[in-house]
Amino acid sequence: MIPFPGKLSAKGRVAGRDADAMKWEYKNTELKVLSELKSAYSRYWYITQAIRTYQQIANLMNNFSKNAESRYIAGKTSQAEVLRAQVESEKMSNMTITLEQEKQTMQAEINSLVGKNADEKLDDPQEIPLNYLNITWDEIKTLAISNSPEIGRSKAGVLKTEASKSLANYDYLPDFDISYRKKTMNDEPNGSDVMLGFTVPLWFWAQNAGVSQAGYELNASQADKKNIELMTISKAKVAFLKLDASKRLIELYKNSIIPKSEQSLKVAQSQTSAGEMNFLEFLDISKAYLQFNLEYYDLIAQYQENLAMLELITGTELSVGGTTK
Numbered sequence: 001m002i003p004f005p006g007k008l009s010a011k012g013r014v015a016g017r018d019a020d021a022m023k024w025e026y027k028n029t030e031l032k033v034l035s036e037l038k039s040a041y042s043r044y045w046y047i048t049q050a051i052r053t054y055q056q057i058a059n060l061m062n063n064f065s066k067n068a069e070s071r072y073i074a075g076k077t078s079q080a081e082v083l084r085a086q087v088e089s090e091k092m093s094n095m096t097i098t099l100e101q102e103k104q105t106m107q108a109e110i111n112s113l114v115g116k117n118a119d120e121k122l123d124d125p126q127e128i129p130l131n132y133l134n135i136t137w138d139e140i141k142t143l144a145i146s147n148s149p150e151i152g153r154s155k156a157g158v159l160k161t162e163a164s165k166s167l168a169n170y171d172y173l174p175d176f177d178i179s180y181r182k183k184t185m186n187d188e189p190n191g192s193d194v195m196l197g198f199t200v201p202l203w204f205w206a207q208n209a210g211v212s213q214a215g216y217e218l219n220a221s222q223a224d225k226k227n228i229e230l231m232t233i234s235k236a237k238v239a240f241l242k243l244d245a246s247k248r249l250i251e252l253y254k255n256s257i258i259p260k261s262e263q264s265l266k267v268a269q270s271q272t273s274a275g276e277m278n279f280l281e282f283l284d285i286s287k288a289y290l291q292f293n294l295e296y297y298d299l300i301a302q303y304q305e306n307l308a309m310l311e312l313i314t315g316t317e318l319s320v321g322g323t324t325k
Helices: 007-073 079-113 137-147 149-172 205-273 279-314
Strands: 175-185 188-199
Touching (some): 007 079, 007 279, 137 149, 137 279, 149 205
């Protein structure tokens, strides 16, 4: 059987578009794993910083407790203040234990993402530099439209349905049948002949239905592509705005809130040691310092997570190639 000229090439185009769609699917899976890994590493970094901060406050509480004991012996403070200081020191220490458990969970998740045993120990994460994305929204939008795996897969789907519709039209055309036969007589060669035939579709109901179905599928794939483009741009916009908001808050904490909180804590330590500040006042300032630092580290981790999400949406590693500063 020899198909009508063009049928095989049309089938090849359909198969080629299927291959293109699988390439985009592979890229999407790869980017998802990288995005999850970056997000997990950001959380791992945050938990490590949180442990250090809680340990710092626990040490302050422990020092205050010892100082309070000395002052209690000297009759300069109450036993209640000594006990409260000891309780707060224990609470901070307990928080570090809880966070250590979370850290081990994150280690297992990271190991899983990189193909290692869940119980394999990881070193403490390196410091995350404050490198901000140096790219405009219009550039992000262009990257999303051209590189997004979701959009790329939908484009391949449209091209596949276009090829399928073209292939459906070929069903109206005949196929050819060529056969070659050797003749024998009394077991001796007696010539040969060649036969040429062809099949002609006399009824076109099935072909008409196939072409109509291919047309509907093409319309549906085009609508799906448009919807995916709109959704991708919307998700990219949300991630971009979150990134910008995180950046502004990080700078506010870094340049104003954290320095003032550190200065306030130093003053409180000095006044507490001199007996000029009671424990409750010192505790409030210490907890404020703890909370501000946790929020600051969380904002940095959020920035990295939003950046990883934006990289997934745009299909581009935005942290290299001059796209950050």
